[in-house]
Amino acid sequence: MELAGTLFDKIKxxxxxxxxxxxxxKPLEGDEPPPTRATGKVSLSCIMDVDYxxxxxxxxxxxxxxxxxxxxxxxxxxxGLYDRTLKSILPPEPQSSATVRFMENGVLRVxxxxxxxxxxxxxxxxxxxxxxKLRFSLNTAGFERLTRxxxxxxxxxxxxxxxxxxxxxxxxxxxxxVDMELxxxxxxxxxxxxxxxxxxxxxxxxxxxxRLEPCxxxxxxxxxxxxSNINSLVL
Numbered sequence: 001m002e003l004a005g006t007l008f009d010k011i012k013x014x015x016x017x018x019x020x021x022x023x024x025x026k027p028l029e030g031d032e033p034p035p036t037r038a039t040g041k042v043s044l045s046c047i048m049d050v051d052y053x054x055x056x057x058x059x060x061x062x063x064x065x066x067x068x069x070x071x072x073x074x075x076x077x078x079x080g081l082y083d084r085t086l087k088s089i090l091p092p093e094p095q096s097s098a099t100v101r102f103m104e105n106g107v108l109r110v111x112x113x114x115x116x117x118x119x120x121x122x123x124x125x126x127x128x129x130x131x132x133k134l135r136f137s138l139n140t141a142g143f144e145r146l147t148r149x150x151x152x153x154x155x156x157x158x159x160x161x162x163x164x165x166x167x168x169x170x171x172x173x174x175x176x177x178v179d180m181e182l183x184x185x186x187x188x189x190x191x192x193x194x195x196x197x198x199x200x201x202x203x204x205x206x207x208x209x210x211r212l213e214p215c216x217x218x219x220x221x222x223x224x225x226x227x228s229n230i231n232s233l234v235l
Contacts, residue, residue, distance in 0.1 A: 042132040042182050044125060046190050047102045051111055055094035055219035057195065058116070058143045059086045060169030061202050085197060086214050088169070094219060100138075108136050116140055121175070125182070132182040134196075142173035143215075171215045176200045178218045185222075192220035 083090045099112035100121075108121040123136035146168050180196030195217035201210045 040184050041127045042125065042184050042190055046184070046188065047125070047134075047182075049101065049103060050223055051099050051101050052223060053097060053099055053221040055221060056096040056098070056114075056116055056198070057091050057217040057219065058095050058145075058171060059083070059088040059090065059216050060143055060145050060171050061200065061213045061215050062087075063168045063170060083217070086216070090217060095143075098138075100136075102136075108138070110138065116143060134180045134182050135177065136180075137175050137177050140171065140173065140176055140200075143171040145169045171200045172202070174201065176215065177212065180218065180220065182220075189222060191222070195219050 081090050081092060082088075096114045096116035098110050098114045098117045101109045101111050102123050103109055106122050106124060108123040110118050110120065113119070117138045117140050119139040121137035121139060123134065126133045126135075176198050177200075178196045178198045181193040182190050183193055185191040196219075197214055198216040198218050199212040200215045202213045203210050
């Protein structure tokens with residue numbers, strides 16, 4: 001895979017700044033970040049050429065503005081599963097999983113794919129401000145969640161008329177970008193501080209300008225075959 005220039009060239013305008021030649025990663029969009037918690041630097045040798053299991057918690061991006069979508073599903077923001085960055089209820093269980101391997105030269109390979117993710121991507125690990133920031137891309141088959149609502153409306157003649165309406169949240173087919181913070185675990189292992197944020201490119205307006213939008217979370221389950229850390233890795 002050719003890695004010259006900026007990474008993730010397939011997500012052109014929307015992701016042109018996702019990876020620069022500098023060694024900084026911009027803060028994630030969404031809520032204000034928690035206070036900085038310095039951790040020891042994670043060695044590249046701890047994650048390279050090792051199979052890791054990751055889980056996908058998919059919410060998608062609403063096709064309509066949630067604030068004006070009369071047919072969108074209503075959510076209780078007080079529930080512990082509500083994600084303010086995603087503006088959606090996070091699924092209690094992952095809809096899909098995959099096994100990935102972080103290889104030399106920034107190449108990420110999906111060893112055991114799923115109906116959602118397969119193929120190759122790219123990755124980069126940066127130690128900045130006492131934090132280990134991992135960013136990687138994946139090719140996906142896309143995702144759609146359709147909410148259907150049945151009801152009864154009055155037609156123009158005054159009689160009842162049944163109606164079924166719908167509202168969609170989607171992840172377009174193509175690449176997604178995942179940002180995740182890591183920390184060193186027991187000797188030779190790496191943990192995720194919390195679920196990573198997944199973003200996809202959405203195109204808007206007549207000019208189809210691209211913009212990266214939050215569309216789900218990614219849980220890190222550590223090395224395959226090692227289930228001893230699963231509960232602590234997926235927070």
